[in-house]
Amino acid sequence: MIxxxxxxxxxxxxxxxxxxxxxxxxxxxxxxxxxxxxxxxxDDHFEAEMLYxxxxxxxxxxxxATVYNTLELLISCDxxxxxxxxxxxxxxxxxxxxxxxxxxxxxxxxxxxxFCDPRIQQIKTMMGDLLNFKITHHSLNMYGICGTCQKxxxxxxxKNATTNQTK
Amino acid sequence: MIxxxxxxxxxxxxxxxxxxxxxxxxxxxxxxxxxxxxxxxxDDHFEAEMLYxxxxxxxxxxxxATVYNTLELLISCDxxxxxxxxxxxxxxxxxxxxxxxxxxxxxxxxxxxxFCDPRIQQIKTMMGDLLNFKITHHSLNMYGICGTCQKxxxxxxxKNATTNQTK
DNA sequence: TTGTGTGCAAAAGCTTTGCATGTTG
DNA sequence: CAACATGCAAAGCTTTTGCACACAA
Numbered sequence: 001m002i003x004x005x006x007x008x009x010x011x012x013x014x015x016x017x018x019x020x021x022x023x024x025x026x027x028x029x030x031x032x033x034x035x036x037x038x039x040x041x042x043d044d045h046f047e048a049e050m051l052y053x054x055x056x057x058x059x060x061x062x063x064x065a066t067v068y069n070t071l072e073l074l075i076s077c078d079x080x081x082x083x084x085x086x087x088x089x090x091x092x093x094x095x096x097x098x099x100x101x102x103x104x105x106x107x108x109x110x111x112x113x114x115f116c117d118p119r120i121q122q123i124k125t126m127m128g129d130l131l132n133f134k135i136t137h138h139s140l141n142m143y144g145i146c147g148t149c150q151k152x153x154x155x156x157x158x159k160n161a162t163t164n165q166t167k
Numbered sequence: 168m169i170x171x172x173x174x175x176x177x178x179x180x181x182x183x184x185x186x187x188x189x190x191x192x193x194x195x196x197x198x199x200x201x202x203x204x205x206x207x208x209x210d211d212h213f214e215a216e217m218l219y220x221x222x223x224x225x226x227x228x229x230x231x232a233t234v235y236n237t238l239e240l241l242i243s244c245d246x247x248x249x250x251x252x253x254x255x256x257x258x259x260x261x262x263x264x265x266x267x268x269x270x271x272x273x274x275x276x277x278x279x280x281x282f283c284d285p286r287i288q289q290i291k292t293m294m295g296d297l298l299n300f301k302i303t304h305h306s307l308n309m310y311g312i313c314g315t316c317q318k319x320x321x322x323x324x325x326k327n328a329t330t331n332q333t334k
Numbered sequence: 335t336t337g338t339g340t341g342c343a344a345a346a347g348c349t350t351t352g353c354a355t356g357t358t359g
Numbered sequence: 360c361a362a363c364a365t366g367c368a369a370a371g372c373t374t375t376t377g378c379a380c381a382c383a384a
Contacts, residue, residue, distance in 0.1 A: 027358050029364060049348075063366045068349065084251035086306075088373075089348065104300050115294050119286045124309060127282050133271050135311035139253075142291060144302035194338060194383055216373075230341045235374065255348070256373065 002041070010040045013079060013096050020077035031062050035070040039080060045091045045112055085112070085141060102140040108149035169208070177207045180246060180263050187244040198229050202237040206247060212258045212279055252279070252308060269307040275316035 017036055021028050038055055039046075052067045071092060074080040081095045085105050101114040120140060128135040145153065184203055188195050205222055206213075219234045238259060241247040248262045252272050268281040287307060295302040312320065 025359095027362090027364060029358075031365070047348095061366080063368095064348095065350075065367080066365060069364080082253075084253060086249075086251060088255055088257075090255075104294060104298060104302070106300070107303065113298055113300075115298065117290050117294070119290055123284050123286055127271060127284070127309060128311065131271060131280055131282065132314040133273070133280075133309070133311040134317055135271070135309050136274065137311075138307065138309040140305065140307045142294060142300070142302050142305040144295065144300040144304075147299040150299075150301055192384095196339060196383075198340070214373095228341080230343095231373095232342080232375075233340060236339080 006041075009097060010037055013040055013094075016096065017074070017077065017079060020073075026073070031060075031066050032070050032073070034060050034062065035067060036074065036079065039074070039092070039094050042094070045083070045093045047089050047091055049089075051092075083139065083141075086143070102142075104142045104144065106146040106149055107143050108145055108152070111146055113146075173208075176264060177204055180207055180261075183263065184241070184244065184246060187240075193240070198227075198233050199237050199240070201227050201229065202234060203241065203246065206241070206259070206261050209261070212250065212260045214256050214258055216256070218259075250306065250308075253310070269309075271309045271311065273313040273316055274310050275312055275319070278313055280313075 014033060014036060017032070018028060020026075021032070034055065035051070038051060038058075048064075048067055048071060051071075052062070052064050055062050055067070071080065071082070075082055079094065079096050080092050083091045083093070083103070085091055085103070099116060101116050102120065104113045104115060105111070106113075120138065124135050124138060127133070181200060181203060184199070185195060187193075188199070201222065202218070205218060205225075215231075215234055215238060218238075219229070219231050222229050222234070238247065238249070242249055246261065246263050247259050250258045250260070250270070252258055252270070266283060268283050269287065271280045271282060272278070273280075287305070291302050291305060294300070
């Protein structure tokens with residue numbers, strides 16, 4: 001079940017996309033809107049292939065090429081963000097109406113947690129001025145071990161210690 | 168011509184690598200040292216393929232597989248760092264004896280500039296505590312347009328304006 | 335001597351491209 | 360109806376794997 005609030009939000013995002021397509025003299029194809037909608041129905045970080053498969057599952061007739069193509073468009077008009085969390089496969093997330101945030105990634109279970117810190121903005125401004133860059137965006141990822149995986153590792157360590165003792 | 172200082176630095180790094188290989192019961196093969204040396208002779212960010220080609224050019228007989236393999240080892244023992252600056256192709260840089268730093272990348276000319284800011288460390292500590300993550304490392308990249316490319320864009324804009332006027 | 339590391343080539347995985355067809359403006 | 364966008368499949372690129380051989384321990 002999709003909430004009314006979400007429906008309105010998606011409608012708003014579609015309007016923004018429409019305006020962008022018009023301004024750039026690009027065509028308003030059904031595929032482009034289907035892809036946008038599918039992204040805004042999700043709440044997680046996703047990969048191009050996951051999105052493509054989900055669309056097939058829902059019996060939409062779109063091709064990988066169109067998915068990649070549309071992702072690029074959506075990045076251009078700032079409706080989604082693309083991330084490279086160390087893997088080769090890029091991850092994407094919707095970005096309209098969401099607070100700017102950064103990510104902490106668990107190197108064990110790959111869980112992604114979001115966080116905000118105002119100091120990032122300060123650093124951006126300061127470094128842009130200092131190095132004479134017009135900074136448009138940034139990507140800050142912290143990597144480490146989440147609480148759950150820390151416990152797992154400790155349990156594992158105890159187990160290994162016991163095994164070694166028996167040897 | 169390679170300076171004495173650099174020779175000493177490379178020797179030091181090789182010792183660290185030797186110790187690491189010993190500790191992990193891994194073999195000290197000539198290929199591993201050749202790759203390490205080649206990396207520490209460079210001063211830039213490089214890609215796996217670039218390194219491989221440079222080694223071939225110097226008539227060393229190494230394979231791509233060994234290059235990738237050794238890069239992984241060098242990451243494990245903290246002698247190099249791996250970056251994903253938005254492209255699919257990973258970039259690497261030597262890291263021993265160099266201050267921890269982050270990167271600003273020009274989206275036009277792809278130039279990479281390094282910078283340091285102590286606030287990053289503070290954010291790492293604070294967020295680790297707050298979200299219960301044991302943070303091991305991070306990656307902060309800012310993207311924008313460098314001074315040179317800003318001028319180029321302005322010149323281009325003037326040119327386009329003139330052309331449109333003539334229309 | 336023994337088993338790990340290597341070279342080589344082929345496979346795998348993500349993304350892009352070319353071409354014929356379909357659809358938007 | 361003329362471009363432009365799409366679907367499909369094939370190609371492209373980076374990275375990984377399998378296998379036989381070489382060589383460090």
